[in-house]
Amino acid sequence: MNLSVWVLLFLARSRGGICGSGVAFTKHPTNQTVSQGNAARLGCAVQGLTEPDIMWMKDGEKLYSTDQMFITLGEQHWETYHSVKSVQQQDAGQYWCEVEFHDLTFSSERAWITVEGVPHFLQEPQDVSTLPNVSFNLTCAAVGPPEPVEVLWWLGGVQEGGPRPSPSVLHVQGVNSSVKFYCEAKNTRGISVSRTGSVHIKVLPAAPVRLQVRMLDNNVTLSWKPGFSGYAEVSTCVVQLSRRAVQRWDLPQQEVQVPPHLQVLSGLRSHSNYSARVSCINEVGASPFSSWLHFITPESAPSSAPRNLSFQLSEQHLALDWAGLQEEQLRGRLLAYKVQWTLGGEAQEPLLFKENRAQLSGGGRFFNASFQVSACTAVGCGPWSAPLLVLPPVEVRDQRSHMWVGLLLGLLVATVVGLLLAAAARRRNKETQFGSAFKPPGPESSVSFTAARTFSRTSAELQESTLDSLGINEDLKNKLQDVLISERLLTLGHMLGKGEFGSVREAFLKKEDSSVLKVAVKVLKSDITSSCDIEQCLKEAAYMKDFHHPNVIQLIGVSLQRRPGWRLPVPMVVLPFMEHGDLHTFLLLSRLGDAPFSLSLQTLLCFMLDIARGMDYLSSRSIIHRDLAARNCMLNENMVVCVADFGLSKKIYSGDYYRQGSVSKLPVKWIALESLADNVYTTQSDVWAFGVTMWEVLTRGQTPYPGVENSEVYEFLIRGERLKRPSDCREDIYEVMHSCWSPVPKCRPSFQHLVSQLEALCLSLSPAHPLKEPLLYVNLEGGEGGGEDGARGPEMGGGGAPSWSVPWQRQPETEEKDWLMVGSEVALAIGGDYRYIIGRCGAPEEEPMDPLQVRDDDDVINV
Template structure:
């Protein structure tokens, strides 16, 4: 009967014309019961299909067998089998075979394979976590065949006397310490052993680990941590304890649901030190606290304006003073006080001061001016103070008396002359608007073009003009500089642009004999250097530049001497052209990493290389070895022409074609040629090597050469044949030129004349690109130990070019504050002015090298 029903199902699933003369299963698989490890074979035969594809199925899944055999029983009659040589419990299940024909699937009757053997577990004992002496249950279940299956429990290595039929549940009244347990399942074929479980006693969790800050703002901090050992109990909460400053405990404690194991601390104070630790809680209790994590919140803008802004209007000066902000109000490290003033209804250029007082020369020009002051951190400036109107003292007293009289008069006539009162109030409001209420929220402000921080007194009768005869230098050097000596009274020094080991660079105004003025850069030797040898070395650099006449080499304007009271020797000052875009290295860095990056096409980069090669070709023709050629020592003029500069290490070759360094000095390790590192020998070919490194700097937009290689490892790195890698966007022909500069054999390197020819041809092949629509943004970078030219038009003298000076700061990196200047471009832009215009209380930089030598001179402010 079952066969008849199965055939009917097959016929119903088959297309018309197949049943009766179509696909018919002549053999079906049969039920089999076998012992574990024995072989089993199932058979299936089908008729009515030419070369059929017979597939075996198990529990609805297709079987992929490599030993399936097909036998021909007759025309369109086939038989196949499926065998398992060593049957296991997982082989037990329902089997059948299928045939596809004309898009339909035909199936045989199913058959069961039953595997007899030792019991297999369908539920094994699981680990248990419990409190001491608390009851709990254990479960274990196993099946055959053959049946029945008995379960025997083992607790703590001791077998329970009574065996139970599977499944089995065992009640444990409680334990005082951890215990191991498992169960045995037995039938007629043998015994199976379950996994071993453990009964744990719940304990306190361990302290959390890896507490760290993963996100921070000026007032919010996100903490994350990893839980310690849970104590065999799920953690429910964690307690976050936060302490502000030292000496306090338990200032703030917050309960946090876990997971996730993180928490946001809100409403923290900016620029403050905090400590945090975490303890987690399970059913038993709280864990010990993690170690303290110390962190500092970043700076923010000040929360309050400076108070008590007052002034003292003297005959020749205007003195301003205001109260310093409290630490909690400042919310950061003070960078400057920003002073803005309004005169005649127009907002004037703002001034920046380091201290909470200032003295401005030319008192008369500040009459009827309104002043406001704001404190600034590296993030920005805070709110403005209440405006203060500058009036002479007599006018103030008169105004006060007038106010009292007007008050009395209004008090007497208030009931009678209401209209006059309203008119008086309207006039008073108009006056207040004119003097005090015209302030608006400061918007974007342009930088001050020039602020003279200190000038030399031109009218002092006791100042004797210094001459070269007052210096202890050789006569040859003195005669060479005599015709370029500039009188001191023609030079007005402005703010500092940068400083180095032996001096500083100041922006200045040079007045010529025909009264025309020229913006220049002045290198000033430090006042504490009194050695005639140091002074002579400074003037030798000037003597070198006097003979230079080339558009790609910095030229000397002149030399001036400042007489110092009480000192035998005057201070030498070297006057040089003002370079608007500063040094090339800083310019390249800002194009890539500045607050407003800009594109430098390859044609422009090659033009930079060409300018440098032309300048070096000129110097080599003059028998000058530069010895410090690098992007930091190349200056960028307003018309984007590069000039080779900074000849502090330069030497002239008087015999032969090389110079041997005879004494230990600080040298730019990553720019020095292989033979110079080995033997201290410097030639024009070693300058060619440095030019190749400078080309690499230009193509990488100011990256530090040999990233990842320490200065002490450079020689070993080069001697193995290693060289700087090709920059990612560098053309092959450009890299070939720079790589040729690094030949280990100096004579195999190209000359500067050959480099000029190669770069000129390369420049012609590059398609011209239109200039940028907007001017390029330039903000100077400068630091105490930086060997780079510190901006604005000149370079720092006697640059630190040791290993540390080869790693340059970038605009977003926070650097340690110098005595006065703020070199971080992000800080400068946040304040809204140029750091070069930060002036001291007397109108001069706080680290002015000549501050102590011209105490009685008046400040001068010149706006160009």
Template structure:
């Protein structure tokens, strides 16, 4: 191809008579030496081309100059020059000119420009940090032209020795204090002076400053800023931690940088003090100021002990031992008393004290009671169940148990005696026959026993297994260990419906006989295709391997056997998400009967949670393909979990997936390349994440308002994108807009999004928004629930409760770093308050210690302060100042 182009070019050039003549340089650049500040000019002429493009090259780099001139010397003869009006040392180097003809480059001879002037430095003396009276060397190097160059040293304003040839090294035997120094370089053109350096004496570093907590969860992340380093790099830092008045001092030595450390193994809901000291070559710095903090609350670690009762016809008195502070791991909100009668669990009751009196003792006969302690985080384990019986019945039951034991013992003894008699008779017969009928030969006797008996009239009560489904063996093996027997599930109310079926609330009985609230995804009962069933189970198989706090995890799979049907219905068991999907939650904040504010920090936290979940999925080579606010769930801690993997695909090779068939897809969340070519990658999930960010910032608005689904592709291909939401910060919109780049590789990865959103969230953490009341939302809305005024609400009316906190940071899903005395609970018995939400569920009756309801009794007094008093803190500071 190149040959054909060359022949064609040659033919065209032949029309003007230039082909075959070649290119000739009639003038070449020549070497030049000039003094600094003077003008320099290089010339170059070429013959054999019409209007050539002559370029100048310096040290292999193309020069761009406005001073280049072109002169016509003939029809195909051109001359150009390159000039420097005031030449400097940086202009020195090798120059030549080049032209290009028929994809060939022709170069002139090369010439040097040499600049004479005062010396310029190749190496200047640098600052030095040293111990007192320790020798050190200083270096200085300078060049011309012209040469030679001599170096003269100045130390503390005094000349050191005689001039030396460059380069020069000055030996300093040592100094006792900080001192300045520099060198002079001299040639025939003049003198140049180097930078002024300083010899510092190494000293102890200063104490670290700005000791603070970056993150507080199960672990505490500390950060600090080092003080003055003492002219020596810091190597290690010592962190001293003490639990005030209750624990020994612990020390942690960490390498720096970074100036961060994660404290682990701290007790929950405890006061701690921490300080930091950093060391250099000289020694350790003083300690920083003490930082006091309180670790977050946790659920109680043990169940209340010694549950006892006293039953009479009028009332039932129940009492249990109080938990110790170490066992509570938080501030006690209430004791939750659960009772079961006739196999049915009754409405739980809450009590402030460790005892209760319930009227109507007869109704509790044969009831089983359990108790657990609850903090604002949740409730601890249940105590062993205690059966309520009258005193006489207990004695009678005890006697009955004694007689049953005696009868069982007698029966066992009788059976053992019969077995021994049978064995003895069998041995006697063998001996008798063996002596009377001795076999003449070595014949072997054959004995057999029936392995199993069958009855054709028995009913098959076996559970459905995965073998009953027409699915591939690989999928069957993957789900075998998460199969849950149907008898362990009790289905409740419907939480939502869709094309695939429905999601229902359920109770799962675990192996330790405890009950767990779950959500169950059930296929439609009219689905009989094994393909639809296999697609549902594939989604469950994806979720089985997930293990991330921001990705919903599979609990198990169960099979519902249908009478008269060949295939059972698969049911996918998932964790119960208390606050539902993120889209509904956002809509309620804006359009609910009682709208509430969501801070920017909370919205960014939602984005950060989703980005972390998607980063995890992309690391597992999972493409979600249906990321949206409706498919993100909010758990009881208000953390977002990515869910609904019905359209997900696992990539085993390459980095994309091409959809083979047309199906219903979420058009307004799909990337441009996916709409055009049905190609899905991790970057198309990033596009959907940007749309989800827009949903969060608009509190649940529908993307592209006014644009129909059929018009989305034309809308996007013209370069249009979602508009910036109202009150959205520029940096947040810039981040989401970057997710919608038409070039997939130009979009940020989820790993980059996690880093940027974390930085945004940390920046918001250090801001102090105006004090506002916080909103606690109970979305369960069952019948009989109390509203703010204590009156019964309708079945569709969710219960809301407002509760003031000392700072806007202290929310229902985050624990404040610093607890104040004002944080003590107010009206702790209000349904929907922090106490009831933390304990979980909806409570129609909140009962006082004497069996009265909230309307009949008003609690007086306030709990004791959650923080250690100021006097105690001062005492503890005195105790550890010298540790």
């Protein structure tokens, strides 16, 4: 025999139960026919193994039993049984035993268990949807044993014919109303009844419901939920659209294949009233239309420039007129007409007008000026009209032409005389940067100084601005009247921070007792200032006017700065000067500054507790901050955190915002889930932002959701993801933080509860010490060191409060004595447009760079 024959013989013996190893089955299971509900028992014995693991198999699958027992019949001889106490149809099948030995599997002979009982169904009749009086078939199949099995049909409670062999198909000629049906399967053991099915008559579908419109940028998407289908598949829907202007304008209807049940509506006019309704169609016909859904499309910038720009000029006035835009050209709600003009090739300050006409005083100053006009909506301004050149009337030009000839001749004579005098002077003297030094004959030189520029300190100053000159509402004016500070009492210093809409400057305020107070001043940029900008800025000041809490920044006053040539004054909000700046920069510098320093967990908890107390105060006064973040919290000289920037922060700081439209911004990574979805802000959404601020504090200023783009934040949160626990953050602190991010706003803790939790955490860290632990920093403000290297702890001022300083805010060892404080009349004389401080070299101080040059510009998305 060859090798393959030996292998086949070996496998045959092993499958048969005998092999050279001595393993053999001495008992095999036998075929059994059992009535349903009775017991069945199969036996199996194997010889040749010390402790065999005999497994029972059914139809190729292992049977797992917790009560299987092995009986010893002799040395290396074992028997086991498989028992079923109450046999059911699912127990019918093929059974055998298997045992493994040296990676070989040995099997017993196979046996069948056949279950006799009432028939069981292989196919039960299913529901039917049909048109009236259209024939259809019903199918029913059942088996034994015992066989044969007969089927009897019942339709509408009436027996249909006699018994039929299984499987059975019932042909129904048609019905005109819904009926119930079922089948019975019968053998010698009994009867089984199938499920009850229904015959549904197909009808028209019901009207769609829950119509919704979603507007994103210029895309309008209409969606709906299908109504009752009418027992027939709905494959098409019809969308009807009409525009409401002076009269209703029906647009061509659109046919949509469904699902999905939505349609992108294209070609719609901006800022227009539309109505939409939907009907869906099945094979019977079309459903009734849904109710009309009324909506207004988003605004856009105007599509056309105003036409027919004309002027009328007199010595006293210049009147401009132009044609207003039609509704379809305007594409939004008109905010103003913007007029820009140039004179002598230089652009002048643009002007805004509510009507399509403008009356400008001082007509003579507009000679040879060029004007253009554009219409503006909330989204932006449209195209500019063609330039219009303002020229005097013909008779005026003729009169003035003679005057110009005389002026030109006089100018020519003066130029010639000046050149002759200059040539003679160059022979007798030499120029200096300050004037002319004449050198007479003799051993010594006498110097005569001629000033390069002069001005009169007695010249008339600009008239000081009042709240009446701003055009704001009376209520706001009355609220701010008692906090108005004269511009003469303020002297602006170097810039502390700068953003897209304004800046924050250090300043000095002269008080009534002639003492000087160091303050911080928020100033709007002049080139974007309008009545709306001013009113928005002053509304924040009105909010802050009534705040009195150690953890909420308090308003000192409001000042109005008048500038030469500007129509409106620039508002300035005067606030306390915060020694250590904003909390975000402070945290960053503790990690990444030139001289990093450590902040203990107790100190960080105190920062969070200060913010929670401030927000608890604001929420108790029904104030919603909407922009709570570490960048909008300030740190004073006593290391106390104050909540700041109640609305004005959206105009000053430019990082970490999501731009909506063209002006508003949202701090995406600090905004609550419901605010991102529905643009709704509550105290609970401020609690969410507080949780993110806690994360900022514990990570020492890291950007939230690292690696997640602003456009991905909503999808990230809706999946249930949240900010991860920072390293070295205790679990109990993270639980407080995480509770602020509940998807259900009502489940978030209140600020009052957060204050209690944080106070308990602070006490648990160091119950025997005060909450504000002293920090050791280098303090050079006093010019004296506490030791040889000048390092010392906090000093106590006259009032007993500690005086703090940090390494990156070191002051010069000697106080500057030669600052020139420039008054408004001097600024006018030297051509400046700003009150400022001259440095020691006579030049304005440069704007300071960010110490880390770290900005979160990547978190800004323009849409």
